Amino acid sequence: MYKTDFKNNYLSKDKQKTSLVLCGEAGHGIQTVEGLLTQIFKLGGLNVFATKEYMSRVRGGSNSTQIRVSSKKVLAPVKRIDILIPLDKSALPHLKERISKDTIILGEKEKVSPEQEILDVPFSRVAKEIGNPIFANIVEVGIIAAIFRIKQQIPLECIRKYFSAKGEKITQGNIAAIKRGYELASDLIKKGSLAQLSIPVPDFSQGIQEEILLNGAEAVSLGAISGGCNFISAYPMSPSTGVLIFLSQHTEEFNIIAEQAEDEISAINLALGAWYAGARGMVTTSGGGFALMEEGVSLAGMLELPIVIHLAQRPGPATGL
Structure with missing residues (x-):
């Protein structure tokens, strides 16, 4: 039932609960990413719990969202970060007390300090190739969904529904971004980059798709x-x-x-x-x-x-x- 495009050789043994955090400036589309990912995870058969941290400003600052993904019910946030996607240079200093040696950081090398160990993923470059830097956050959605073994059709359907009111051009650009995200994940798996990290990814649960997702x-x-x-x-x-x-x-x-x-x-x-x-x-x-x-x-x-x-x-x- 849950056939995916990827083998599970990069998954860790302890994979029942995962804490995923995205952090960046206001205006980077973090809330859009959260809204899409929570829906995608639920439709894919995973329990989700999301919480936001945001400053009192329209642009700038360090805002973050934590999405807990689990095979079982999740009722609260945690301090721990299993997977971190920093969207600007202020993200790591802002979250330094929550980052441990086990935290896996996926992002662009130029957006972190040179000494920081990171799995370099060219979100911005891929977005520009698609046609607009604004698609970078949807490329992130694609690669995260792929890593969590979600069938590609699920995020594609969510994208069509979410962006349908913005016109066909915008919708198709975001669909292309999802597909490129899956391609990036596939490349990382083939290169062995993800296998070395042992990413904690929960098992799927039956019946989650029919449950109500509310904020x-x-x-x-x-x-x-x-x-x-x-x-x-x-x-x-x-x-x-x-x-x-x-x-x-x-x-x-x-x-x-x-x-x-x-x-x-x-x-x-x-x-x-x-x-x-x-x-x-x-x-x-x-x-x-x-x-x-x-x-x-x-x-x-x-x-x-x-x-x-x-x-x-x-x-x-x-x-x-």
């Missing part, structure tokens, strides 16, 4: 819908914004009113007004935003009005953890 914002949103939520107000603040976005995308389907307020004080008062009018309202925010809502919480108590507050915590000085 935290989607899970909270579906829970709110199930509870009868028909009004949401919020001022965007990561990591709570995903709930507002999800519910805003389904307003007609579930008869929900979604309002982006000018600040958090307005957001909670809008929700209180909705409850007073008979709706089931919710606000979504994070630590600093919730601090601004305190008088609204007091008002809810004084008026004896219910209020549902989704407090999406994030680590940092004075932000709630």
